[in-house]
Amino acid sequence: MTIKMAVSSGVLSLALGGCGTAATVLQDDAEAAQDLRRQKTYCQSIPRVYSGLTYDFCVLNAPPDPTGFLVPLILVDLALSGALDTVVLPYTIYRQGVDGNLSIYWRPSRG
Structure with missing residues (x-):
């Protein structure tokens, strides 16, 4: 394996490991x-x-x-996530209708 291939596969692994679509879907x-x-x-x-x-x-x-390492990876991931988000669009539309938005911070119910 050449150095170029090793670096490319390493960057791809890091990008997919931190992939926004994988993290949320x-x-x-x-x-998430x-x-x-x-x-x-x-x-x-x-x-x-x-x-x-x-x-x-x-x-x-x-x-x-x-x-300063995170921003370049996120920029690569934006393209990957855009493509993957389009592929899973039917599923995420269904989940949006059933479950609504994904809440980042838990809020107690008013009851």
């Missing part, structure tokens, strides 16, 4: 919300339709990453 709601809280995002909730793109924008809308 394949994980349960609590895990916890990931965004860990990033200290200012988002309160995200729609399920195109949730991967929204997830990435929420990560970008957080306090700056001191390492």
Whole structure:
């Protein structure tokens, strides 16, 4: 394996591991919300339709990453999430209708 192939596969693995679509569609709601809280995002909730793109924008809308490593990965992930969000669109439209937005911060019910 050449160095170029190794670097490319490493970047792809990192991008897919942090993929916004995988984080919001394949994980349960609590895990996705916890990931965004860990990033200290200012988002309160995200729609399920195109949730991967929204997830990435929420990560970008957080306090700056001191390492400077996160922004390039998020920019790569925006393209991947856009494509994957389009593929899972029928499922996310259904989930949006049934479950509504994915809440980042738990709010107690008024009752």
